[in-house]
Each structure stands twice: as C-alpha cells, then as structure tokens.
Amino acid sequence: MSTTTMQTTPSVATPPSGPSAVDDAVDYRRVLGHVPTSVAVVTANARSGPVGMTVGSFTSVSLDPPLVAFFVDRSSRTWPRLYEASHFGVNILGHGHSALCRAFSRRSEDRFLDVEWSVSDRGVPLLDEAIVTLECTRFKVDLIGDHYQVVGRVESMELRATDPPLIFLRGGFVDMGGSQRGEADA
Numbered sequence: 001m002s003t004t005t006m007q008t009t010p011s012v013a014t015p016p017s018g019p020s021a022v023d024d025a026v027d028y029r030r031v032l033g034h035v036p037t038s039v040a041v042v043t044a045n046a047r048s049g050p051v052g053m054t055v056g057s058f059t060s061v062s063l064d065p066p067l068v069a070f071f072v073d074r075s076s077r078t079w080p081r082l083y084e085a086s087h088f089g090v091n092i093l094g095h096g097h098s099a100l101c102r103a104f105s106r107r108s109e110d111r112f113l114d115v116e117w118s119v120s121d122r123g124v125p126l127l128d129e130a131i132v133t134l135e136c137t138r139f140k141v142d143l144i145g146d147h148y149q150v151v152g153r154v155e156s157m158e159l160r161a162t163d164p165p166l167i168f169l170r171g172g173f174v175d176m177g178g179s180q181r182g183e184a185d186a
C-alpha cells in the first residue's frame with residue numbers, strides 16, 4: 001500500500017533503545033536522522049557572485065508577518081558570504097533533485113557550475129528547477145548553540161511546480177512517488 005521508497009541507500013535504522021544521554025555526536029546525528037526534513041538551497045548574491053548552500057532546517061515561522069527560518073552551522077564558510085546580502089532566496093527542491101542537493105552541500109568554490117539559475121528583480125539568484133522559491137529580507141539572526149538561526153521576512157513567493165518535494169531521511173532520499181496519502185486539517 002505504501003508507495004514510499006528509498007532512492008538511495010539509507011543508513012541502517014537505529015534499533016529501538018531506551019533513553020540515553022546525549023554524549024556522542026554520531027549517535028545524536030543518527031537518532032535525529034530518523035526525523036525527515038525537506039531540502040532547500042538558500043541563495044544570495046554576495047560581492048564575489050552567487051552563493052548557496054543546502055539546508056534541511058528550513059521551516060516556516062509566522063504568518064503575520066510572513067517569516068521563515070533556517071539554521072546554519074557557525075563554522076560554515078558560505079554563511080559569511082550569504083550574510084553580505086540583505087536578501088536571500090529559498091529554493092525548495094523537488095523529488096528528482098538530489099544532484100542539486102549534493103551540488104550545494106559539497107565543498108566547492110562554484111556550486112552554481114552546471115546549474116540553471118536566474119536572477120530575480122531583487123537581485124536574488126534562484127534555481128530554475130526549484131518547486132517553490134521564496135525571496136526574503138533578512139529579519140533577524142541569533143547564535144543559538146553552535147548554529148545561527150536566520151529568520152527572513154518573505155517578500156515574494158512562487159509555486160513553480162507541483163512535483164513532490166525531496167525528502168531527506170536517515171542519510172538518504174525518500175522518493176515520494178507522487179503520492180500524498182491523507183490530508184491534515186491544518
């Protein structure tokens with residue numbers, strides 16, 4: 001009945017265990033890797049040109065005003081360049097876009113190489129293949145633990161395709177297969 005399949009080999013599921021203290025980063029990552037996330041590429045126009053990075057931490061925050069957020073490791077080399085721009089783009093990847101996810105998470109000087117993108121009227125680089133794009137003004141940045149919480153005010157949004165989103169789970173990608181079972185009341 002389920003049409004959900006793995007596109008890539010996920011790490012072996014952690015067997016159920018009792019509660020434990022968080023004293024091992026690998027374990028912490030593996031347990032939290034059981035929580036599925038969307039995959040977005042955050043983009044901006046830095047002084048050196050377009051920059052972007054893959055994030056799984058994108059979330060909507062507020063309707064009035066329209067705010068969204070994501071979290072960036074404070075050791076990120078891309079973040080200082082993203083921060084140069086007052087606006088940033090959020091590009092939600094579709095289920096067939098695992099290559100884009102990887103392109104924007106690998107260590108590379110030019111992650112936009114071989115990627116189709118265009119510049120919006122606000123000067124924000126946006127990925128042509130994204131299923132949803134948002135253009136945001138930077139609203140607030142806080143250091144929380146070892147990550148920055150970056151909040152943006154959504155200035156414009158575009159639903160570009162109704163393909164299922166790319167979902168990241170246990171180190172792999174889940175193929176939504178175009179199905180969406182049931183509807184939430186939200």
Ligand SMILES: Cc1cc2nc3c(=O)[nH]c(=O)nc-3n(C[C@H](O)[C@H](O)[C@H](O)COP(=O)(O)O)c2cc1C
Binds near residue numbers: 077078104
């Ligand atoms: C699916 C996925 C989700 C990710 N989510 C985040 C995230 O939310 N925050 C973050 O700082 N890095 C995240 N990363 C890691 C970054 O994409 C990337 O590895 C990091 O930007 C390293 O390059 P940098 O030093 O140039 O930032 C994620 C990577 C992948 C593959």
